[in-house]
Amino acid sequence: MRRTIWLPALGALVFVFTLIWQAPLAAFADRNDLAQRGVLFERAQGTIWSGDLLGVALGGQPIGRVTLDLKPASLLTGEIAYDMDVAGPAGEGRGQLAFSPGGGIALRDLVADVNLQAIERLDTRLRQAPATVSVILPELIADRRMACRRADGRLQSDLLQRLGGQFSWTGPPMAGIIACDGEGGYQVTLANTGGEDEIALDAIGSPLTASYTADVRVRTNNEQVANTLLLMKFQKVDDQYVYSRVNGVVRSIGEAG
Numbered sequence: 001m002r003r004t005i006w007l008p009a010l011g012a013l014v015f016v017f018t019l020i021w022q023a024p025l026a027a028f029a030d031r032n033d034l035a036q037r038g039v040l041f042e043r044a045q046g047t048i049w050s051g052d053l054l055g056v057a058l059g060g061q062p063i064g065r066v067t068l069d070l071k072p073a074s075l076l077t078g079e080i081a082y083d084m085d086v087a088g089p090a091g092e093g094r095g096q097l098a099f100s101p102g103g104g105i106a107l108r109d110l111v112a113d114v115n116l117q118a119i120e121r122l123d124t125r126l127r128q129a130p131a132t133v134s135v136i137l138p139e140l141i142a143d144r145r146m147a148c149r150r151a152d153g154r155l156q157s158d159l160l161q162r163l164g165g166q167f168s169w170t171g172p173p174m175a176g177i178i179a180c181d182g183e184g185g186y187q188v189t190l191a192n193t194g195g196e197d198e199i200a201l202d203a204i205g206s207p208l209t210a211s212y213t214a215d216v217r218v219r220t221n222n223e224q225v226a227n228t229l230l231l232m233k234f235q236k237v238d239d240q241y242v243y244s245r246v247n248g249v250v251r252s253i254g255e256a257g
Contacts, residue, residue: 023047023048024044024046024047024048024051025044025045025046025047025048025051025052025053025068026043026044027048028048029041029044029053032099032103033103033144037105037145037146037207038058038059038060038146038207039056039057039058040056040057041053041054041055041056041057041066042054042055042056043055048070048080049069049070050068050069050070051067051068052065052066052067052068053065053066053068056086056088059205060120061090061119061120061121062088062089062090062118062120063086063088063090064086064087064088064089064090065086065087065088066084066085066086067084067085067086067087068082068083068084068097069082069083070082071083071096074098078100078101079098079099079100079101079106080098080099081096081097081098081099081106082096082097082098083096084096084097086112089115089118090114090115090118090119091112091113091114091115091118091132092112092113093110093111093112093113093135094110094111094112095107095108095109095110095111095112095137096108096109096110102143102144103143103144104141104142104143104144104149105141105142105146106139106140106141106142107137107139107140108137108138108139108140109137109138110135110136110137110140110153111135111136111137112134112135112137113132113133113134113135114132114133114134114135115130115132116131116132116133116157116159117129117130117131123232125232126159126163128163128166129159129162129163129165129166130162131157131158131159131161131162131163132157132158133155133156133157133159134155134156134157135153135154135155135178136153136154137151137152137153137154137178138152138153139151139152140152140153140178142207145184145207145208146207147184147185147206147207147208148180148181148184148185148186149180150180151178151179151180151186152178152179153177153178153179154175154176154177154178155174155175155176155177155178155188155190156173156174156175157173157174157175157190158173158174159171159174160172160173160174160192160199161173167222167224167225167228168224169222169224169225170195171195172192172193172194172195172197172199173192173193173194174190174191174192174193174199174201175190175191175193176188176189176190176191176201177189181204181206183206183208184206184207184208185204185205185206185207185208185209186204186205186206187202187203187204188201188202188203188204189201189202189203196220196221197218197219197220197221197222197225198217198218198219198220199216199217199218199219200216200217200218201214201215201216202214202215203215211246211247212246212247213244213245213246213247214243214244214245215242215243215244215245216234216242216243216244217240217241217242217243218234218240218241218242219239219240219241220241226241229241229243
């Protein structure tokens with residue numbers, strides 16, 4: 001009698017499990033509100049077990065294709081985690097993407113090379129030469145609103161080295177970090193790691209306020225570089241050249257501080 005009851009129950013469980021794991025990846029993406037988190041895609045193919053998101057854009061920036069392969073062992077921890085590969089005009093990367101029961105998202109062990117010429121919000125004058133930003137991100141944790149809760153990342157860029165030749169200037173390599181700003185935003189800081197000049201960038205983007213700020217400060221004795229900075233709307237403040245933007249609008253010296 002027990003066997004008669006047990007076998008249909010097992011069959012029903014297997015049937016339900018099969019339906020779940022054959023569910024379309026698009027349904028899984030909708031269930032996790034990716035669109036409301038600023039992650040859009042043109043179409044999805046495959047299942048939540050393994051599939052691709054095509055035509056992905058993050059915060060309006062085209063990314064390309066994102067391939068997801070489920071890590072079954074992650075289910076034992078209460079997460080749904082994927083091995084992730086990203087490829088497109090904006091660059092290439094690989095790492096892990098995890099969804100928590102509370103709606104949070106985690107990136108782990110991400111390694112990526114970003115093509116700066118494809119970054120649409122970057123000043124067109126900075127996109128003239130092929131340059132990259134290399135990203136190593138051991139961990140980034142965001143809540144269901146995409147607010148930053150924990151971030152530990154490192155950056156390197158050859159942008160100034162690539163552009164320096166246009167100004168008879170040996171542009172230095174840049175390096176920095178990715179961190180949380182303490183108020184739910186994401187903070188990126190970069191500084192030169194060599195050369196005679198002093199260059200520092202500090203940028204913060206917040207998904208909670210849909211805003212971003214960027215401040216760049218340069219000290220240089222190269223007259224051609226200094227003149228170019230003034231043409232690019234940098235402002236002379238004492239012995240520094242300062243550039244400050246909020247949501248795409250250049251701030252005055254007084255506002256920039």
